[in-house]
Amino acid sequence: MTPTPPATPLLSVSALRKSFRGTPVLKDVYLDVAKGEVVALIGPSGCGKSTLLRCLTWLDPPDDGFILIDGQPFGRALVGDTVRRQGRREIDRLRPKIGMVFQQLHLWPHLSALENVVRPQVVVLKRPREEAVARAQDLLAGLGLGGLEDRFPYALSGGQKQRAAIARALAMDPALMLFDEPTSALDPELVGGVLQLLRRLAGEGMTMVVVTHEIGFAAHVADRIAFMDGGRIVEDGPARQVMEAPADPRLAAFLDLIR
Ligand code: ADP
Ligand code: MG
Numbered sequence: 001m002t003p004t005p006p007a008t009p010l011l012s013v014s015a016l017r018k019s020f021r022g023t024p025v026l027k028d029v030y031l032d033v034a035k036g037e038v039v040a041l042i043g044p045s046g047c048g049k050s051t052l053l054r055c056l057t058w059l060d061p062p063d064d065g066f067i068l069i070d071g072q073p074f075g076r077a078l079v080g081d082t083v084r085r086q087g088r089r090e091i092d093r094l095r096p097k098i099g100m101v102f103q104q105l106h107l108w109p110h111l112s113a114l115e116n117v118v119r120p121q122v123v124v125l126k127r128p129r130e131e132a133v134a135r136a137q138d139l140l141a142g143l144g145l146g147g148l149e150d151r152f153p154y155a156l157s158g159g160q161k162q163r164a165a166i167a168r169a170l171a172m173d174p175a176l177m178l179f180d181e182p183t184s185a186l187d188p189e190l191v192g193g194v195l196q197l198l199r200r201l202a203g204e205g206m207t208m209v210v211v212t213h214e215i216g217f218a219a220h221v222a223d224r225i226a227f228m229d230g231g232r233i234v235e236d237g238p239a240r241q242v243m244e245a246p247a248d249p250r251l252a253a254f255l256d257l258i259r
Contacts, residue, residue, distance in 0.1 A: 008071040010035040010207050011056070011176055016065035018048075018055050025051050026062065027231040033176070033209060038202045040218035040239065041211045043228035044254060049211045050103075052228070053178045056209075057098050058091050069097050070175060096124055099169030103181040105161035107153040107168070113140060113160075114149035117168045125172065132171070139167040143197060159190030163197060170201075177201070179210040195221075215258055219243050227251045 009032040018026040025048045033039050041049055054060040056067060058075045067074040074094045077084050107116050117136035121127040127135075140149055143163045153161055162182060169177060179198065183191040195214060199221050202208060212218055218225050218239060225242040227235040227250075235248045246252040 007034065009033055009068075010037075010070055011209075012066075012068040012071075013056065014066050016052070016055060016067070017063050018051055018060065019063055025231055026055065029065070029228075029231070029233055031209075031226060031233055031236070033207060035175075035207055036205045037224065038206075038208045038210065038222045039224045039226055040222035041209055041226050041228060042213070042215075042218060042254070047228045048231045049228055050180050053100065053180050053209070053211065056178060057095060057100050059100075069094055092124075096172045097175045099172055099174030099177045101162070101165050101169050101177070101179045101182050103184050105153075105158060105165055105185060107156075107161055107164055109153050112150050112152055113145060113156065113164045113167075116153070116164055117171050120168060121171050135171055136167065139170055140164070143167050144193075157190065158186045159193050162186060162190075162194050166194075166197065175207065177206055177208045179208065179212070181211050181213065183212070183214060213258060215243075215255075227254065229254070 011033040013029055013031040016026055016029040017024065029052055043049055051060060055062040061075065066076055066078065072094060075086055075091055077086060111119060114133070114136050117139060118129070118132045121132035121135065122129055137149065140146060143166060145160060145163055145167065148156065148160060156164065182198065183194050186194060195217050198210065198217065202221050210222065222239045224236060225239045226233045227242065227248065229250045235242060235246065235251045243255065246255055
C-alpha cells in the first residue's frame with residue numbers, strides 16, 4: 001500500500017517576524033492550518049496575536065518569513081535561494097482568499113448593510129452587481145439579518161454589525177477566515193449568537209483561525225489551540241490536550257487566569 005502523501009496545508013507560516021520601531025513583536029512564528037481546520041489562537045494581551053493576523057493578510061507587511069496559501073507564496077517568495085518580495089498586484093491577487101473579521105466592528109458607516117457586503121465583491125472580485133446583490137441578500141438572510149439590508153451601521157446592534165462584517169468577509173468566498181476577538185466588543189447577551197455562527201461555519205467546513213478569550217469556544221469548537229506568548233507560538237496541539245494537559249508553564253498560568 002502506498003502511503004497517502006500529507007496534504008498541503010491551506011495556510012503555512014514559517015519564521016514570520018515583525019518589529020515595530022526596532023521592537024520585535026513577532027519572533028519566528030510557525031503555524032500550519034489544514035483545510036477545514038479550526039485553530040483558536042490564545043495568549044496574553046500584547047503577545048502579538050493581532051499583529052500576526054494583520055501580517056497574514058499583509059495589512060502589515062511582515063519583515064521576514066514566509067506565508068503560503070494553498071501552497072502559493074503570499075507576499076514573499078523563495079526563488080532558488082533568493083527572497084523575492086511580491087508586488088502589489090500579486091499580493092492583491094491572493095489577498096481575497098483570506099477573509100478577516102476584526103474586533104472592532106469595521107463596517108463602512110456611510111453604506112447600508114447590503115452595500116457593505118456588495119461593494120467589495122464588485123470592486124475587488126469584479127462580480128456583476130446583480131450577482132453581488134443576490135449573494136449579499138443570501139448571506140445576510142442566512143446570518144439572521146434578513147429585512148435589515150437597508151439599515152446603516154449606526155442603526156444595527158453590535159451583534160448585527162459583527163454578523164454583517166462576517167457576511168462581508170464570506171461574500172468574497174475566502175478559503176480561510178481570520179477572526180480577531182470577534183466577540184470582545186459585544187455586549188454579553190450578544191456574544192452567544194456570534195459564537196453560534198462561528199460554530200456553524202466550522203461545521204460547514206470553513207477553515208478558520210480565531211483569536212479568542214472565549215475558552216469554552218476554544219475547547220469545544222476548535223480542533224487545535226495555539227498559544228502565543230512573547231511573539232512566538234509556544235504551544236500548539238489538539239484543543240483537548242492543550243486545555244487539559246498544558247505542557248508549557250506559561251500556558252498553564254494563562255489558563256489558570258482565564259478559567
Ligand atoms: P495582542 O493582539 O496579542 O494583544 P498586538 O499584536 O496587538 O497584541 O500587539 C503586540 C505588541 O505590538 C504590543 O506591544 C503592541 O503595543 C505592539 N504594536 C502593535 N501594533 C503596533 C503598531 N502599529 N506600532 C507600534 N507597536 C505596535
Ligand atoms: Mg489583539
